[in-house]
Amino acid sequence: MFFKYCTFVLVISSLLLAEEIGLEYEGIAVKSIDAKGKSVYTMVKWNIPKECESIPVTNTMLWTGNYAHPNVPEACKSTFVHTMGGHIYPMYLDTDIHTYGELEVLAFIKQMQTDDSMLLIDVCKEEFYHYRTIPGAVNMPFNHFKDPTNYVFEFEQHMKDLGVLVNEEDDSLDFTHAKTITLFCNGPWCSLSVTAILALLDLGYPAEKINWYRGGMQEWLAAGLTSTRK
Template structure:
């Protein structure tokens, strides 16, 4: 995983005029060096979802990905729906749509399968056993998207340990905005 910086973008001087026009990039900046994002969807979310839950930025996600390569007790979870995941995601992420957890009665088969993948079990008495669960970093579209927070709250509601949950608030928007590698359909 690395930043994608086209050669033509490496020697562009960054000045106020170049960076802070109405579209955040001056018209003289080559197209390959800038991105455009929709910024009118969703609602901005707080930096902290829960007092016991860590919020991650890009560097923390990169460190997590590096460690995850040698630790099967760690998972990067793209909590968006399958269509969004298939279009583009962070390399190494697996897809577990938030709706499987938020609407677990409606998606019971998927919910139970996902729980097993996370290391949780449903005991004979119907209670959940989270004693061997994995540490997760969850993300969605960006700081305005509520899919990963909804999944996090659904996990907390059923007893998933908060210390095993990390939230990458910036999601795909900040990941791509930082020029990081992504998968693409």
């Protein structure tokens, strides 16, 4: 049985990431000069109405534009997906990890059709994956990497699918034939792909074999690209 004992400490691999997370809440005092020549300071931050912070998220609210839902307060309707809390993540998580845009993801998917050493991975939980994802993506929920001791079977299956060999004698992992992967979740504010990537790095997964689609489903749909939900 894999991981007889294992304590995961997710080490943030980039000082930039550590410094920038939370900056959207702290805000930045930006100085400018008004028409009378006086200094004016404006606090630039993520303005989230208090009433939006505790709304339970559902697929209907996120992806169908049903902001008229009775559980969504008026102040949250026009920008609900942006006002649900979380963090806005930086463009780069690690110097060796490529951050992808839509065209890079499309090129990855195209190459993946004839190269079984590549995987596009949706790290959202199953209900979100089955509701809507990018065609060709497989589901490996982030918590299976974050907490493998509670998801031993799933974790071992994911390692097998990723081409990672598990040494049954000492539970070590061999990444020699690890696949090149692109991970994504719901959007640039979604922490799930970040959590999964940091967990994989902590395991020893080669950073140069990890790509991150930061925009996720939100930007994929905004670009008018095909999803599995018609």
